[in-house]
Amino acid sequence: MLCFIFCSLAAIALAPLVGRYLFRKRVARDVTTLLSATMSSVGPQQLAARRDSLPELVRRYLRFAIADGAPSTRTVRLEHGGTFRLKPEQDWLPIRGVEYFTVATPGFVWSASIRAAPLVWIDVCDRLHNRRGQMLAKLESLFTVANAGGTEIDQGASLRWLAEAIWFPYALAGDAIRWEPVSGTAARVVLTQEGAPVAATVEFDAEGRMVLIRGERYYYVSGGKAVLTPWVGRCSDYREFDRFRAPAHVEVAWILEGVEFTYARFDVTAIEYNVAV
Numbered sequence: 001m002l003c004f005i006f007c008s009l010a011a012i013a014l015a016p017l018v019g020r021y022l023f024r025k026r027v028a029r030d031v032t033t034l035l036s037a038t039m040s041s042v043g044p045q046q047l048a049a050r051r052d053s054l055p056e057l058v059r060r061y062l063r064f065a066i067a068d069g070a071p072s073t074r075t076v077r078l079e080h081g082g083t084f085r086l087k088p089e090q091d092w093l094p095i096r097g098v099e100y101f102t103v104a105t106p107g108f109v110w111s112a113s114i115r116a117a118p119l120v121w122i123d124v125c126d127r128l129h130n131r132r133g134q135m136l137a138k139l140e141s142l143f144t145v146a147n148a149g150g151t152e153i154d155q156g157a158s159l160r161w162l163a164e165a166i167w168f169p170y171a172l173a174g175d176a177i178r179w180e181p182v183s184g185t186a187a188r189v190v191l192t193q194e195g196a197p198v199a200a201t202v203e204f205d206a207e208g209r210m211v212l213i214r215g216e217r218y219y220y221v222s223g224g225k226a227v228l229t230p231w232v233g234r235c236s237d238y239r240e241f242d243r244f245r246a247p248a249h250v251e252v253a254w255i256l257e258g259v260e261f262t263y264a265r266f267d268v269t270a271i272e273y274n275v276a277v
Contacts, residue, residue: 019141023123027111031100034129035075035277040104042174043072050173055181058172060208065169070243076101076168077275082266084114088256092265097124099164100275103171106131106161106191126157131193133157152218152226158198162191163213163233167246167271210247211235219254230255241271 047066051059078099083092097112107129114122122145124137133153137146165171172179172189180188182201191198200215212234219229231254235247246268253262 016140016142019138020123023125023138023141024111027109027125030109030125030127030129032277034100034102034107034109034127035275037129038074038102038105038107041072041074041274042104042170044070045072046175047170047173054173054179055187057181057185057187057204057208058179061204061210062169062173064208065245067240067243067245070170071273073103073168073170073273075273075275076103077270077272078167078268079270080266080268082264084112084264086263088259088261095264095266097266101161101164101168103165103168104174104176106158106176106193108157108161108164126160128154128157128161131158155198156217158191158193159200159215159217159231162189162198162200163215166210166213166235167241167268168273169244169246209235209238219256232260239268242273244271244273246271 047062054062078101079097080099081094081096084095085092094115095112097110099108099110101108108127109129110124110126112124114124116122120140122137122139123141124135126135127133131154133149133156135146135148135153135157136144139145162177165177171177176192178190178192180190182188186201186203188199188201198215200213202210203212203214205211212232214230214232216228217231218226219231220226232252234251234253235249237247237249238245239248248268250264250266250268251262252264252266253260255261
């Protein structure tokens with residue numbers, strides 16, 4: 001009997017560790033698939049070819065964000081810390097994540113762990129590949145609490161890539177993106193792809209930095225219905241990452257019934273360009 005009890009307790013203790021291993025193995029497969037699928041990069045040649053067609057605000061930003069000698073970019077790896085919450089009334093929870101991007105063609109794999117309580121965590125994987133989005137979340141790496149795909153997730157993941165291209169500025173001059181002037185301090189950016197329209201308005205400060213991105217993304221309300229909802233990202237604390245200038249702090253929010261609900265605060269700790277599989 002004691003042996004049975006001991007074995008049972010050992011199995012219970014080991015199950016989350018096995019679950020985390022399997023979760024990370026799945027993420028690694030997704031990353032390999034993503035990074036293996038692209039050979040194209042975006043760099044000085046593409047920027048020079050498109051420079052004259054870009055709004056002046058965007059040209060000024062790219063002069064600020066891309067230093068002389070910055071390399072053409074094919075893939076990106078980013079690490080971040082920060083805090084996260086699902087509802088306005090919830091406490092902020094610590095989060096750590098790693099994200100991989102493809103630059104010429106929209107795509108990413110984001111893997112993060114949210115510390116919900118001592119010895120309790122939620123593993124999350126969000127991805128975009130071949131214009132298809134997928135979101136998976138597992139409590140303690142074992143119990144699925146979300147596993148979503150479909151048109152709404154595709155649109156949200158595409159908008160996420162469009163907003164996060166601020167971390168790899170050459171993408172903003174690539175063929176996947178079209179710019180339209182709006183005002184003296186704002187421009188509209190459109191993702192040129194099949195499927196649901198994906199666009200955002202970008203605001204610039206007096207120094208030419210991107211400081212705010214606004215768009216509409218599907219938000220799931222009670223009953224599981226997805227509704228296009230205003231969504232905003234704020235960027236600050238610009239730093240140099242391998243000859244690029246990009247924000248090290250971002251805050252992301254929904255606008256719910258006219259009230260801004262910030263649900264993510266991320267602090268970027270590292271960005272690597274042209275990472276291999």
